[in-house]
Amino acid sequence: MTPRRLHFALITAVAVSLSWTSLAVAAQDALPGLLWVARDGQSTVQFVAPTPNFALEPQESIHAQLVPAFSAECTGLLKVPELGRYTIHADIPIWVNGAEVQNRVVKLDAGELPIRIAFDRKPGKARLQLLWESEYFGLEPIPATAFTHRDTPPAVAATEQLVRGRELVEELGCVACHNTRNSLLQKRGAADLADAGTRLNSSWIFRWLDDPRHFRSDAAMPRVLRSAEECADVTAYLFKLRKIPDHDAKTKPKDNVVATSADHGKELFARIGCAACHGEGGVALAGIGSKFVEGQLALYIQNPLHGRSGTRMPDFALTAGEAAALAAYLGNERRADYEQAPPAGNVDRGRVLLASRGCAACHVIRDDQGTVVTTLDSPAFESLDVERGCLAGNPSATAAHFALNDSERSAIRAFLRSPDVSESPLTDVPRLVARFRCASCHEFNGPATFSSGGNQAPPSLSEIGNRLRPEWLDGVLHQLQRSRSWLELRMPHYGDATLAALVRGFPAVAGVEHEPTETLPQFAQVRSGARLIGSGEGGLSCINCHDCLGERSMGDLRGPDLAGAHERLRGDWIRRWLREPSRIAPGTAMPAFFTALPATDREQKIGDIFAALSAGRNMPVPIGLRETTADYLLTVTNTPVVVRGFLPDSSPRSIAVGLPGGLSYCFDAESCRVRYAWSGEFLNMKPVWWGRGGQPPEPRGLKFYSAPDVFPLRLGDRSATPSVKFLGYALANKLPEFRFAVDGVAVKERIDAAPEGGLWCRFDSGDSRKDVWCHLSVGVRLRVAGRDVVADADGWARIPAATSTSFELWIPGPARAGPADTAVNKSTRR
Amino acid sequence: MSAWPARLLPVVLALALPARGEEFYFKRVTREATRQASLALLKQKLGVVEFPQSPWRFVGPFPSPDGKGATTVYPPEERVDLGAEYDGLGGRKIHWQDGNRFTDGEINELSVFPVNEFVVCYLHRTIESDQDQDVHIYLGSNDSITAWLNGAKIHEFNGGRAIKLDEDHVTIHLKKGTNAVLLKVGNLGGSYEFSYKLSRFSPVEQGRIDEATTRLNEQLGRDFPTGEARYYRIDTVAVPHDIILEVGGMALMPDGRLMVCTRRGEVWSLLDDRWKLFASGLDEPMGVCPTAANQIIVAQRPELTRLTDTDGDGEADQFETLADQWNYSGHIYEWTFGPVRDRAGNLYGTLACWFFPTKKYDLAPYSGWEIPPPHGYQPGCSTAWRGWCFQVTPRGEFIPWSAGLRSPNGLGISPAGDLFVSDNQGEYYGACVLHHITRDAFHGHPNALFWGPTATADPFGIPMAELDQRRKLPAVVFPYGVMGQSASQPLWDETGGKFGPFARQMFIGDQTKATVMRVQLEKVEGEFQGACFPFRAGFQSGNNCLVFDRDGSLLVGQTDRGWGAIGGKPYGLQRLVWTGDVPFEIHSMQVTHDGFELLFTEPVDAATARNPDTYSLQHYHYYYQRKYGSPQVANTSVKAIAVEVSADRRRVKLKLPELVPGKIYELHVRGLRSEDGSELLHDAAYYTLNRIPKP
Numbered sequence A: 001m002t003p004r005r006l007h008f009a010l011i012t013a014v015a016v017s018l019s020w021t022s023l024a025v026a027a028q029d030a031l032p033g034l035l036w037v038a039r040d041g042q043s044t045v046q047f048v049a050p051t052p053n054f055a056l057e058p059q060e061s062i063h064a065q066l067v068p069a070f071s072a073e074c075t076g077l078l079k080v081p082e083l084g085r086y087t088i089h090a091d092i093p094i095w096v097n098g099a100e101v102q103n104r105v106v107k108l109d110a111g112e113l114p115i116r117i118a119f120d121r122k123p124g125k126a127r128l129q130l131l132w133e134s135e136y137f138g139l140e141p142i143p144a145t146a147f148t149h150r151d152t153p154p155a156v157a158a159t160e161q162l163v164r165g166r167e168l169v170e171e172l173g174c175v176a177c178h179n180t181r182n183s184l185l186q187k188r189g190a191a192d193l194a195d196a197g198t199r200l201n202s203s204w205i206f207r208w209l210d211d212p213r214h215f216r217s218d219a220a221m222p223r224v225l226r227s228a229e230e231c232a233d234v235t236a237y238l239f240k241l242r243k244i245p246d247h248d249a250k251t252k253p254k255d256n257v258v259a260t261s262a263d264h265g266k267e268l269f270a271r272i273g274c275a276a277c278h279g280e281g282g283v284a285l286a287g288i289g290s291k292f293v294e295g296q297l298a299l300y301i302q303n304p305l306h307g308r309s310g311t312r313m314p315d316f317a318l319t320a321g322e323a324a325a326l327a328a329y330l331g332n333e334r335r336a337d338y339e340q341a342p343p344a345g346n347v348d349r350g351r352v353l354l355a356s357r358g359c360a361a362c363h364v365i366r367d368d369q370g371t372v373v374t375t376l377d378s379p380a381f382e383s384l385d386v387e388r389g390c391l392a393g394n395p396s397a398t399a400a401h402f403a404l405n406d407s408e409r410s411a412i413r414a415f416l417r418s419p420d421v422s423e424s425p426l427t428d429v430p431r432l433v434a435r436f437r438c439a440s441c442h443e444f445n446g447p448a449t450f451s452s453g454g455n456q457a458p459p460s461l462s463e464i465g466n467r468l469r470p471e472w473l474d475g476v477l478h479q480l481q482r483s484r485s486w487l488e489l490r491m492p493h494y495g496d497a498t499l500a501a502l503v504r505g506f507p508a509v510a511g512v513e514h515e516p517t518e519t520l521p522q523f524a525q526v527r528s529g530a531r532l533i534g535s536g537e538g539g540l541s542c543i544n545c546h547d548c549l550g551e552r553s554m555g556d557l558r559g560p561d562l563a564g565a566h567e568r569l570r571g572d573w574i575r576r577w578l579r580e581p582s583r584i585a586p587g588t589a590m591p592a593f594f595t596a597l598p599a600t601d602r603e604q605k606i607g608d609i610f611a612a613l614s615a616g617r618n619m620p621v622p623i624g625l626r627e628t629t630a631d632y633l634l635t636v637t638n639t640p641v642v643v644r645g646f647l648p649d650s651s652p653r654s655i656a657v658g659l660p661g662g663l664s665y666c667f668d669a670e671s672c673r674v675r676y677a678w679s680g681e682f683l684n685m686k687p688v689w690w691g692r693g694g695q696p697p698e699p700r701g702l703k704f705y706s707a708p709d710v711f712p713l714r715l716g717d718r719s720a721t722p723s724v725k726f727l728g729y730a731l732a733n734k735l736p737e738f739r740f741a742v743d744g745v746a747v748k749e750r751i752d753a754a755p756e757g758g759l760w761c762r763f764d765s766g767d768s769r770k771d772v773w774c775h776l777s778v779g780v781r782l783r784v785a786g787r788d789v790v791a792d793a794d795g796w797a798r799i800p801a802a803t804s805t806s807f808e809l810w811i812p813g814p815a816r817a818g819p820a821d822t823a824v825n826k827s828t829r830r
Numbered sequence B: 001m002s003a004w005p006a007r008l009l010p011v012v013l014a015l016a017l018p019a020r021g022e023e024f025y026f027k028r029v030t031r032e033a034t035r036q037a038s039l040a041l042l043k044q045k046l047g048v049v050e051f052p053q054s055p056w057r058f059v060g061p062f063p064s065p066d067g068k069g070a071t072t073v074y075p076p077e078e079r080v081d082l083g084a085e086y087d088g089l090g091g092r093k094i095h096w097q098d099g100n101r102f103t104d105g106e107i108n109e110l111s112v113f114p115v116n117e118f119v120v121c122y123l124h125r126t127i128e129s130d131q132d133q134d135v136h137i138y139l140g141s142n143d144s145i146t147a148w149l150n151g152a153k154i155h156e157f158n159g160g161r162a163i164k165l166d167e168d169h170v171t172i173h174l175k176k177g178t179n180a181v182l183l184k185v186g187n188l189g190g191s192y193e194f195s196y197k198l199s200r201f202s203p204v205e206q207g208r209i210d211e212a213t214t215r216l217n218e219q220l221g222r223d224f225p226t227g228e229a230r231y232y233r234i235d236t237v238a239v240p241h242d243i244i245l246e247v248g249g250m251a252l253m254p255d256g257r258l259m260v261c262t263r264r265g266e267v268w269s270l271l272d273d274r275w276k277l278f279a280s281g282l283d284e285p286m287g288v289c290p291t292a293a294n295q296i297i298v299a300q301r302p303e304l305t306r307l308t309d310t311d312g313d314g315e316a317d318q319f320e321t322l323a324d325q326w327n328y329s330g331h332i333y334e335w336t337f338g339p340v341r342d343r344a345g346n347l348y349g350t351l352a353c354w355f356f357p358t359k360k361y362d363l364a365p366y367s368g369w370e371i372p373p374p375h376g377y378q379p380g381c382s383t384a385w386r387g388w389c390f391q392v393t394p395r396g397e398f399i400p401w402s403a404g405l406r407s408p409n410g411l412g413i414s415p416a417g418d419l420f421v422s423d424n425q426g427e428y429y430g431a432c433v434l435h436h437i438t439r440d441a442f443h444g445h446p447n448a449l450f451w452g453p454t455a456t457a458d459p460f461g462i463p464m465a466e467l468d469q470r471r472k473l474p475a476v477v478f479p480y481g482v483m484g485q486s487a488s489q490p491l492w493d494e495t496g497g498k499f500g501p502f503a504r505q506m507f508i509g510d511q512t513k514a515t516v517m518r519v520q521l522e523k524v525e526g527e528f529q530g531a532c533f534p535f536r537a538g539f540q541s542g543n544n545c546l547v548f549d550r551d552g553s554l555l556v557g558q559t560d561r562g563w564g565a566i567g568g569k570p571y572g573l574q575r576l577v578w579t580g581d582v583p584f585e586i587h588s589m590q591v592t593h594d595g596f597e598l599l600f601t602e603p604v605d606a607a608t609a610r611n612p613d614t615y616s617l618q619h620y621h622y623y624y625q626r627k628y629g630s631p632q633v634a635n636t637s638v639k640a641i642a643v644e645v646s647a648d649r650r651r652v653k654l655k656l657p658e659l660v661p662g663k664i665y666e667l668h669v670r671g672l673r674s675e676d677g678s679e680l681l682h683d684a685a686y687y688t689l690n691r692i693p694k695p
Helices: A154-171 A193-199 A202-210 A228-240 A255-271 A274-278 A296-302 A320-331 A347-356 A406-417 A425-435 A470-478 A500-510 A523-533 A562-568 A571-579 A599-614 A627-631 A820-825 B031-046 B065-071 B203-223 B446-450 B464-470 B606-610
Strands: A034-039 A044-049 A054-056 A071-080 A084-089 A094-096 A105-108 A111-120 A126-128 A131-134 A147-149 A641-645 A654-658 A663-668 A673-679 A702-706 A713-715 A724-732 A735-742 A745-753 A759-764 A772-775 A781-784 A787-789 A796-799 A806-811 B057-063 B085-087 B093-095 B119-129 B133-142 B144-149 B152-157 B168-174 B177-187 B193-199 B232-236 B247-252 B258-262 B267-271 B274-279 B288-292 B295-299 B304-308 B318-323 B336-341 B347-351 B388-392 B398-403 B411-413 B419-423 B432-436 B476-478 B487-492 B506-510 B515-524 B527-536 B543-548 B554-559 B571-578 B586-592 B595-600 B615-622 B632-638 B642-645 B651-655 B663-669 B684-689
Touching: A034 A147, A044 A154, A054 A425, A054 A500, A111 A126, A154 A406, A154 A425, A193 A202, A193 A228, A193 A296, A202 A228, A228 A347, A255 A274, A255 A320, A296 A320, A425 A500, A470 A500, A470 A562, A523 A599, A562 A571, A562 A599, A571 A599, A654 A735, A663 A745, A673 A759, A772 A806, A781 A796, A787 A796, B031 B203, B057 B065, B057 B093, B065 B119, B065 B144, B065 B177, B133 B144, B133 B152, B133 B177, B133 B203, B144 B168, B152 B168, B177 B193, B203 B232, B232 B527, B247 B288, B247 B295, B247 B543, B247 B554, B247 B571, B258 B288, B258 B554, B288 B336, B295 B336, B304 B336, B318 B347, B318 B388, B336 B411, B347 B411, B411 B487, B419 B487, B432 B487, B476 B515, B476 B527, B476 B684, B506 B543, B515 B543, B515 B586, B527 B586, B586 B663, B586 B684, B595 B663, B606 B642
Parallel strands: B487 B543
Antiparallel strands: A034 A044, A034 A071, A054 A126, A071 A111, A071 A147, A084 A105, A084 A131, A094 A111, A641 A654, A654 A663, A663 A673, A673 A702, A713 A772, A724 A735, A724 B318, A735 A745, A745 A759, A759 A806, A772 A796, A781 A787, A781 A806, B057 B119, B085 B093, B119 B177, B133 B168, B133 B193, B144 B152, B144 B177, B232 B571, B247 B258, B258 B267, B267 B274, B288 B295, B295 B304, B304 B318, B336 B347, B347 B388, B388 B398, B411 B419, B419 B432, B432 B476, B487 B506, B506 B515, B515 B527, B527 B684, B543 B554, B554 B571, B586 B595, B595 B651, B615 B632, B615 B663, B642 B651, B663 B684
16 A cells, blocks of 8 residues: 555644743734733742633642742733723722722723732732623623733743743653652653553554654654664564454454445544644654554554553544544555564563663553563752753763754753742643643634634633533543533543643632532522523523533524533623623624613523522423423422322332422321422423333422431320321312321321421321320421420420320421522522 | 524424314225325325335344444444445344335334344435425334434434334434435344334324324224224224323223223223313322222222212312232332222232342343332342232231232133233243132242242242142133233123123233233133133224223223333223124134034034134143243144034034143134135134043
8 A cells, every 4th residue: 555644634733832822812012911920039930821810729829930928910901992980809909000990980991001910929828810890791700801911021931931841841751760859740651561562563663662753753752772673672572562462343343344434534533623633733643554453543542541641642432433434544544664574672681671771660561570660770850960861962872862952952951940849720721731732622812723613613711710610620521521512523531630730720720719519599580590491481492502401402503401501600600691691702692681681680580590500400391392301290380289109218108299389298108207398390200101110200399308217206105116007198179188097096197388488297196195296307396276386405395195186397498598699699508 | 682593493384284073084985995085185185295215225133232232333334335245243244135125104024134133233215305304204113223314313212112103203304315314223132123204294293194094094994894893893082182091990980980090190080071080199000990989999009099089079089098018119010900899899909020030040131120129129028919919808908819920910800700810921921811810829920929828038949840830820821922912901791792792701902912802711620711812903002901881882991101012002092892793703612521612603604614624723832931931832733533513503513632731722713604605703712721621
């Protein structure tokens, strides 16, 4: 087969850049971001950041070069869009046009106004977030697009060189050989070599060892072997470790698959995002077909993280068929010079070389004699001579050859002279975004370099910290959670904890506080919110463009599932998005529903929708959502509804009762007592009524009461647990009155909604010759003949014999909330 | 604010669909001419568009171990190349084949490969569309199905199920020009089928069209009855659209009201087309037993409950627990069936068992039989009295009555007061059966032996030979497939002739095959045995419950949910009416000491009746085994050595060389004519021979 070049269409070069500034669009005279000058008594650094915001933990600093106790001044320009009244909110003084402006209404001219902020770090956590509001828009974090500066001083370039030095030190794995006390520096692992001979062709291994940069100009692996003979020895050793490939159908793609799927592979390569990194000027794939043993390329593409802790190639969750298609496409890319058989080598010498040349410092190498341990004795990181060894302009034969250019060498030398001293999200975030090429597909303070825009664009990272909850960010980055499964570009998986610094870093650079996820919205509000989400009368038909409760959107457009919105998004962001979506994402398809409404109406409606969203999967099914879901929904209108079934968290002999007004409870006919109560819609019967059924019905709403595991009545002797037997129930106006025997005495119990909220459980014990003891759990009250009876310290309240056979227990209702909006805003913790 | 993109609003299709009752029936001289004319009118009214579609091409089988083939990507999924050769199951080279035999809108058999279990196959065809448009695809499958349109996945069902026409619906967008459809259908075990229909009509519209077609067929049946319909007519009882009448039980009240309890937990009463909700919120009631003018007893999963309408408003207001002595763990198969009441006022119910330790006995797990219930998994023991028939006396005493049942969905008390229960094929039951229930008997499924007087800790460990010794043989075995696949409720004809010539015989529904069968029982050596006969097929859904209305017509309550039934409708109520014509049928088949005696409904033609070749007989049995189901075993042909026709020509005695007890005798009467030259409506009878009478 004639070797040919891969043709990658429409790929622009991806510059690996490590600073905030170079990621953004450069303006002619005004540059994006603000200029920080920060010092800690020892050093001074100058750097540019897109916003002045940060949220730092006690051990973190504003820059990795500074200790946490720093003082800093930030200057630049604030772009004011229109002449008008503005309020800038901040906890520290903010100077605009030379005047202090924070937290009061000021009149600002349109244009770029000088802004200055000074910050003195006190011990402990530190946070700075600038918000503003005006007559033109509501309260919001000041967007990065409003901050610019002129005249970047040369000191900024020096700081960027240090950041670049740190990145090179970590990417090239310097500290694998040169031990360091600096815990900030991460070691980078390399591939497990146990199966290298199984996966890779020995001809290719030989060439790679001889000169990694011949295959890939950006290879991190240095050249450490000194002759063809040594390369042959190591190749022979690795080849000896190979396992005979398993030739069953799963690992070896069939010929006809390969023949028919190369086109499919080409299409996948362009569509799912491979070309974002492997496009023209990106990570070279020339000769990849010569690298892998037949069938192994597909296995590698399908599971690139396996045995390769340090790899930058992520896992795209490919099916076997997709991997085979990609392998078929890429496998054609062969080079004859990688396929020349290597000279014979000495296996034992090869093993010795792997230990003595430091290979084992990065690679895991195990054979039947045990693990190969590096025997290379390298100076410690802190005592390195920056002019010698690997860093020498012309490294000696005994050094590792990284083929560094002058700028790389200078960056590493600079970092060695001035290593980082603190953790700093402001330094980490841009470094990691560049390392993992996030900005190829995602917009990040500037347009994405690779991805298409419009409805197929992956979410922007510019405001990610303001938008996503860190819990969800962690889910996306480490637990394969996805909210837009339909996008053509695939968000790959980078490893189980690889991107932890971003989970912490994105919210930190936005300067946001952690927002608790748990809320207790009022059901009435949840219900009106669901009505707005639906397409019934007065509904906004959100479900036309958004998935909801696992059902696809009803229209052409597709947005993330609304039932997952609260789990994913910060509450303040949801509100801002609902108020005016185009302020966050200009040109978004999401309509601004409320701009024409008076503020109180608008906030009421937004509050309702927010309440519905915060109910998550328990959201009432919006009107218009696919009939199949709604068909199985039992709702309560004017009269109580009784349903027997094996409810969750109760015995199979349970009876659910839904009351008008939105409260429901579960009565267990086996233990003859109320087990729990919830507010919301009544029951989803799909688990019972669909297919063979046989699953528990799903109470739809929020539990507000769970009974303790104790029968609440004692007749006579309070220490003896009575025996109970269920006898049935009678309906009066559809409300059941349960009948059961307690130690042989017939008892009736009727449970109804209390006008004051909560539930009244009205008992008639039928026998007044004995004392009656009632167990009152927290919040539950006992009333006999209109008067409260208080329980003793153990929770038991006594109704003396011959007092009354009837008494009432009051179960408190869902937490009372204040005015609609604040209730959700405060997001009460349960 | 109101600037909605117009394309997001639901598209309202204004269709000239036949309103309910609208006439589109064109009666012509023959049945076929009438059907064609009416259908043409219907299609014209609806604007039915036929899409030009290429014939199906299909390729298979590809392996699907444990059903995993449904998610394994085989080459046709990546690119369809109709000329390609693939490696199929077991490395066989397979190619695309002609699928001309597959018909749209019907159930198509896919068991055409050398191996049809745990396999998948692909089907491909193209659709020509003259414009960009949204249309609807309706799919059904047994078991898994995945569909692609122009390479994009449009539908996926991955699991096991019985086929139901049009069960899955997908709205698709056809582009102008040629569109390609690819289906992938997988089979786990058993039947392997798919259905496909392309229509411009949405499910709601399609439902109305199907309804119109059904009404057309019914009218055709009335005007031009053929076969069974000439003698027994099926009328569909109109059920309001908002009543999900998945019939679990039915009974007639003293005032003539029909009480129907449904699997959704409602009890509806019906009198003169008036439906009224008597009760709701019950836990899957599977039987109704009236006990007074205002009172019924139903079997809910957890208990037997008496429902009383104390204030006479037609709705129950009192729910009394009569019996709940069995444990209830919440497992899907834990039904309580019944109750029925004997003349002394005792109630009887049955408790389905769900446990069979397939893993322990190294058998393929079936239908989730071993799936733990939501409330804890304790093999067998957590669920007391599972597999038992119980009695509740008028004083409320609970007496475990008879053991060894499996899924006994059908109780009936004969005119003489004997209790019979039908049971379903599965473990320990090679075919569906009818048990005569007697106190303390053991009927065959050992799960029940966890409890009772002979309780043991490991009933499944009892040797099969010992169980076989102990078990009471079923009175009737329904040969699997030909005589249904899920026998349901038995009912005796006590109409005094209003239902035709089979007075005092038993009728029994079948859920899967949507049939009603006929059973004639006799007592031999003190035990019941007898024959079953085909009677009437062609119902709209799975027949679960039977009750005779006061006019002598047979009401048939139906459901197919979870266990598919042919017929196509998910549930409903139909009425089987005797037209007054007597069909020429084998009325009964009784055993003699040396053969069988047949009784016919009409005098027979002596010449054909005397010919021994008219009677084709074979006998066989089913394995009594742990494994699920059984094939027919030891099929042996038998030839009559003498034939004797009675003087009134209604009876024929067949003398056989020998009679083998423990066998099912399957008889086909071929070429027999009645005196007036008619052919038999059904030529088959199946006699379960447990005992042979003494001469």
